[in-house]
Amino acid sequence: MSKKDGMVEYSKDIATSINEFSAYELDVFLSLVFVSRSMMEHCKIPETENLKLELSSSTIKKFLSATHNSRIKKALTNIFDTKVYLKDDKYTRVRHIFEGLDYSLDYKTISFELKKEYIKLFYNLTGNFTQHKIKEFTSLKSRYAKRIYQLIMAYKDLYKWEFEADEFRKILDIPSSYNWSDIDTKIMKKVNRELTNNTNISKIMIEKKKIGRNIKKVLLKWKFKSPEVLVESDNIKEPILIKENKKLINLNKNRKKLSDEGENLINIFEHFDQHLKDIILKKAETYFFNKLGKVEKTPIIEKIWESTKNVYIVKAMKGEI
Numbered sequence: 001m002s003k004k005d006g007m008v009e010y011s012k013d014i015a016t017s018i019n020e021f022s023a024y025e026l027d028v029f030l031s032l033v034f035v036s037r038s039m040m041e042h043c044k045i046p047e048t049e050n051l052k053l054e055l056s057s058s059t060i061k062k063f064l065s066a067t068h069n070s071r072i073k074k075a076l077t078n079i080f081d082t083k084v085y086l087k088d089d090k091y092t093r094v095r096h097i098f099e100g101l102d103y104s105l106d107y108k109t110i111s112f113e114l115k116k117e118y119i120k121l122f123y124n125l126t127g128n129f130t131q132h133k134i135k136e137f138t139s140l141k142s143r144y145a146k147r148i149y150q151l152i153m154a155y156k157d158l159y160k161w162e163f164e165a166d167e168f169r170k171i172l173d174i175p176s177s178y179n180w181s182d183i184d185t186k187i188m189k190k191v192n193r194e195l196t197n198n199t200n201i202s203k204i205m206i207e208k209k210k211i212g213r214n215i216k217k218v219l220l221k222w223k224f225k226s227p228e229v230l231v232e233s234d235n236i237k238e239p240i241l242i243k244e245n246k247k248l249i250n251l252n253k254n255r256k257k258l259s260d261e262g263e264n265l266i267n268i269f270e271h272f273d274q275h276l277k278d279i280i281l282k283k284a285e286t287y288f289f290n291k292l293g294k295v296e297k298t299p300i301i302e303k304i305w306e307s308t309k310n311v312y313i314v315k316a317m318k319g320e321i
Helices: 023-038 057-061 069-081 116-121 134-138 143-154 165-172 180-198 260-270 274-292 299-317
Strands: 007-011 051-056 098-103 109-114 129-133 160-164 201-211 214-224 240-243 248-251
Touching: 007 023, 007 116, 007 134, 023 051, 023 057, 023 069, 023 109, 023 134, 023 143, 051 057, 057 069, 057 109, 069 098, 109 116, 129 134, 129 143, 134 143, 143 165, 143 180, 143 201, 143 214, 160 165, 165 214, 180 201, 260 299, 274 299
Parallel strands: none
Antiparallel strands: 007 129, 051 109, 098 109, 160 214, 201 214, 240 248
């Protein structure tokens, strides 16, 4: 993604992670991601060794509300030390994703060394990623607003996502002393106002689902002022090759096999009302035929669509198209 697009991209595992970054540290962290991706071919990063980069501090400061060197240096120290728990690990594995993160003595450069096993969280993205405007994110002041914003952008096209109640509280780092009425009045009401004033989000709501007397699940729902469109990177290529002159269609066979997450999303899709299903299906079908180019809807093309449509439905539900 080019710098002029102003879009930052990273794995949904980061968007849904449990961490203790402050609001300012989140700004610094994602600014590092954005600038580093803008300065190189981010889809061709070797994953056999740690990634070492030096960034101009002036490019990072463009996205920060406070640019005093001592504050940036403290933020970098805290980011380096902060533990990150990922959903795919069921939030049980502790990760320190950087081998090094330093501010030069003259404050002109920020150098970092990202551990090789975590390169895939920020580079070489081919799917399952979160995309949003970096300046929209850094315009938000509260940590709660930033974390809710990340969750919404991770599942933007679904307009809702269900969390385990404990998971939701941990992602937002809500104090244990807060009951659910406190969360409504002290957090969600303020977050709703901040998001609607500073972003394309027009409304957020949470529905609490009980089992017996206890709240076990939380359904986060949102609306946009105008449709959120995924900006497609030239570096992210679909594994589809069409050779019209030979009527040869070579589809990556692995695309037909859905992951566990994909199967789960298809199950969710099947329980949507028909109107919402039609919208998602139309988006998936349009994307599929657009990727093929100008070809007639022959029986063989229709057959390929029927055999692969679940893959594109999942992409639509994950906000990847």
